[in-house]
Amino acid sequence: MVSGRFGNSAQGTTQTYTYILYTSGFIHHTTLTGLAPNTRYFYRVGDVATGFSQEFSFMSHPGVGPTMSYTFGVVGDLGQTTYSNNTIWHMVANSSIQSIIHPGDLSYADGDQTRWDSWGRLAQPLAATKPWMVAAGNHEVESWFSQEFTAYNARFQMPSVNPYKNASGNLFYSFEVGPVHVLVLCTYYNFTQGSPQYEFAMNDLKSISRARTPWVVSLVHAPWYNSNEVHQGEGDAMMAVFEDAFYGNVDIVFAGHVHAYERCYQTYKAQRDPKAPLYITIGDGGNREGLYDTWIDPQPVWSAFRQAAYGHGVLQVTGTTATWTWHTIDTDEPVASDQITLTKSA
Ligand code: FE
Numbered sequence: 001m002v003s004g005r006f007g008n009s010a011q012g013t014t015q016t017y018t019y020i021l022y023t024s025g026f027i028h029h030t031t032l033t034g035l036a037p038n039t040r041y042f043y044r045v046g047d048v049a050t051g052f053s054q055e056f057s058f059m060s061h062p063g064v065g066p067t068m069s070y071t072f073g074v075v076g077d078l079g080q081t082t083y084s085n086n087t088i089w090h091m092v093a094n095s096s097i098q099s100i101i102h103p104g105d106l107s108y109a110d111g112d113q114t115r116w117d118s119w120g121r122l123a124q125p126l127a128a129t130k131p132w133m134v135a136a137g138n139h140e141v142e143s144w145f146s147q148e149f150t151a152y153n154a155r156f157q158m159p160s161v162n163p164y165k166n167a168s169g170n171l172f173y174s175f176e177v178g179p180v181h182v183l184v185l186c187t188y189y190n191f192t193q194g195s196p197q198y199e200f201a202m203n204d205l206k207s208i209s210r211a212r213t214p215w216v217v218s219l220v221h222a223p224w225y226n227s228n229e230v231h232q233g234e235g236d237a238m239m240a241v242f243e244d245a246f247y248g249n250v251d252i253v254f255a256g257h258v259h260a261y262e263r264c265y266q267t268y269k270a271q272r273d274p275k276a277p278l279y280i281t282i283g284d285g286g287n288r289e290g291l292y293d294t295w296i297d298p299q300p301v302w303s304a305f306r307q308a309a310y311g312h313g314v315l316q317v318t319g320t321t322a323t324w325t326w327h328t329i330d331t332d333e334p335v336a337s338d339q340i341t342l343t344k345s346a
């Protein structure tokens, strides 16, 4: 497609929401269909009556298949500090990143809805150019004087085409891209046995074809394996419900919540196990609450690497390998500080 030539258009919906004394600006959502795969599209947002935004561009979905390669940027607990800004621009600068997966805690608006607006402006250089798939963390709940997840559900439309969409908004969903199936769950919405989220997750895991997507990644907010002294045990209830179902079925679980980085070994029931998911906590995007640098000593047998520093991760997947790198903010350069490769036979 060509810059400055807008031959196609898509009609969207427009909404606002209110939160105590705040009324949001217009929030527009539209779904683009019939795009050619892996093609750069130039676009602008608006209409003739009110005017148009500047031009942006994005690459369309490349398709799904076991021999494809795909690269995610991974960020958690981002916020809107100078560290957050560094993290965002490091991901913008890495042209190998095709989309962002974000296991919760986005703006840290914490009830001040104007902070969702400022976060949108901060995130725009990345959000306008790459798909950004979000999970809801505790900072998305915002239940004071309001319905839970009001801003989150108004501002982010994730592909929750599951039969529970009306009950849950965007809180749990799945999608596939390249050789990867991604299952997104919410730590702060009912996940007990028999709940809509539980039924969705179990059915989703059953529906996965490893011949089509050899890799399965899941996002949750509170980590199930965490050797930081902060937020101990907050993922335990969810782990008790899902750990058996994930065993042998999920390759990597990303969490945030703990404002530090921790990579665990593949772990099942607190023991290293090569059939179990690899657990990674990436809650170090840069939010205003700061880093958590107190670790449980001695380091548990399932914990491989842990460090309290700001940064983001890159997950580069082929049909047979998944390479994970963690990039800390060091002066103005992203520095690869941890790396691991998982392999599976073709
Ligand atoms: Fe957080």
Ligand code: MN
Pocket (backbone or CB within 6 Å): 077, 105, 137, 138, 139, 221, 256, 257, 258
């Ligand atoms: Mn959190």
